[in-house]
Amino acid sequence: MFGKVMSVVLGFLGISAFAKDEKGKSILLSTQEEQLKQKYGAVFVEAFKKDLAEFEKEGRNAEEAVTDEVRTELERERDSNATALAQARKSLKELDDKVKALKDEIAQKDAQIEKMTKEPVPDAGQQVDGGKSEMGNKFKPDMSLAHNRYLDAAFKGAAYSGNSTIETTELQKEFGKYVSSERIEILKGLMGTTESTKYMSTLVTDKTEVRAQQAAIDSVLQQFVPKWTPKGKSKFTPLTIKNYKCKINVPITPSDIMEDILGYLYDENLKPEDMPVVKYILYQLIFPKLDEEREIALAVGEFKETSATKDGDAATDANDVMDGYVTQLKKLKKANNEAITWLLDGEKLEDATLVDQIEKAVEEVKPLYKKKSMFIHADPDLVTRYGKAYRKKYPWLKNEDGEKIKVDFSKFSFVPLEGMRGTGVFFITPKENFKHLRSKDPQSAKVWMQGENYDVKIFAEWWEATGFWLAEAIFAYLPPAEEASVSSASDDGI
Secondary structure: OHHHHHHHHHHHHOOOOOEEOOOOOEEOOHHHHHHHHHHHOHHHHHHHHHHHHHHHHHOOOHHHHOOHHHHHHHHHHHHHHHHHHHHHHHHHHHHHHHHHHHHHHHHHHHHHHHHHHOOOOOOOOOOOOOOOOOOOOOOOOOOOOHHHHHHHHHHOOOOOOOOOOOOHHHHHHHHHHHHHHOHHHHHHHHOOOOOOHHHOEEEEOOOOEEOOOOOOEOOOOOOOOOOOOOOOOEOOOEOOEEOEEEEEEEEEOHHHHHHHHHHHHHHHOOOHHHOOHHHHHHHHHHHHHHHHHHHHHHHHOOOOOOOOOOOOOOOOOHHHOOOOHHHHHHHHHHOOOOOOEEOOOOOOOOHHHHHHHHHHHHHOOOHHHHOOOEEEEEOHHHHHHHHHHHHHHOOOOOOOOOOOOEOOOOOEEEEEOHHHOOOOOEEEOOHHHEEEEEOOOHHHOEEEEEEEOOEEEEEEEEEEEEEEOEHHHOEEEOOOHHHHHHHHHHHOOO
């Protein structure tokens, strides 16, 4: 947040750096302070000066707060705001045109009604329609369907005299309408952000696999001689990220969950017409479990070819759908990929030396990346161990970062990822190197329902994967083989 404020202040003042006092600390000139007060007020200026001093306490320069990530995020917000403004103006114009058209139509209807009041009304009468508005087209359940009437009556405390058996053909019909009306929200539920994907950069593609094309230039500066002496050879090791097709096949007996749906309506104080049965099935039964399993599969999943050849065959395990990022690191280690920096190679992490080992690991990160603010993606158990070890070593210090513990004298902070729990693994890489693949065309994600006797089958298909872009930008620790095998045995209850 301070980086953004710093960038805005420097931009407003038209400077690239602040003046410094005799101690090398940044100061605001009186003219600059007055400019900021006129623009943002005295409260903002005092708060900014306090934050400025706090930021430079550890010997940092204020200008360091404006990182490449901050600039990129500000540019993205600027572009997003510009797009939103343009869209809002367009929508406002469209709304003005609709209001004008409705006013004209109402005037015509009023004139027609006025005329009709002065004429004898024939036996059949004449109906005047008031016109239809396109606003407010949110999905509303068909309250003529048996299951919706049953819920409505139960919710109001009335006895329902009709057939309480849910017709799967009616439910299938409503499901199709709901999916068509709420498609974007459903796709967000299917491929929504998990705990780990918010630390990745999303790559939209319809390819089954992708590879990096952008090179990292190692050096360009050299002494002048009046000859062509080329330098700056591109050096990088692109990694292949495979895309995987995923699906859900969930059978549900609607009649068995009617009481649960009714209980949910009471708990959430929702009327049946605001909470269709199909929405309950998707958002309360399917998506929460899907989010949990996606998070684990994205981390430790290992793709295995299915042996299913006909309907009814056993389904694959959730972790068999794709190679997760931890699995990929293990395979790269096994293949002796030397482009990756393997931190603390061969060392076992001990509680007594854990703080020193983590600091040593941070020092092994290449100088090019040490100036970047990056996360140490880690097993949550390891983050807890580090926090306790740090507190034991420095009991007089107070950790105010919570679980996002910052490693001293670095720009790296821990982020515990639940999918990595029990692995003992941690790795450091820029967000732009940590990829999450999804389909370029959201319409390619399919969601549908089939009715069969008293059951319904929910189907969904989409593409998803994770991986790394360049090997040189990965700094990873994998526990020694014997420690990993012991951890695995413990997880299996052995």
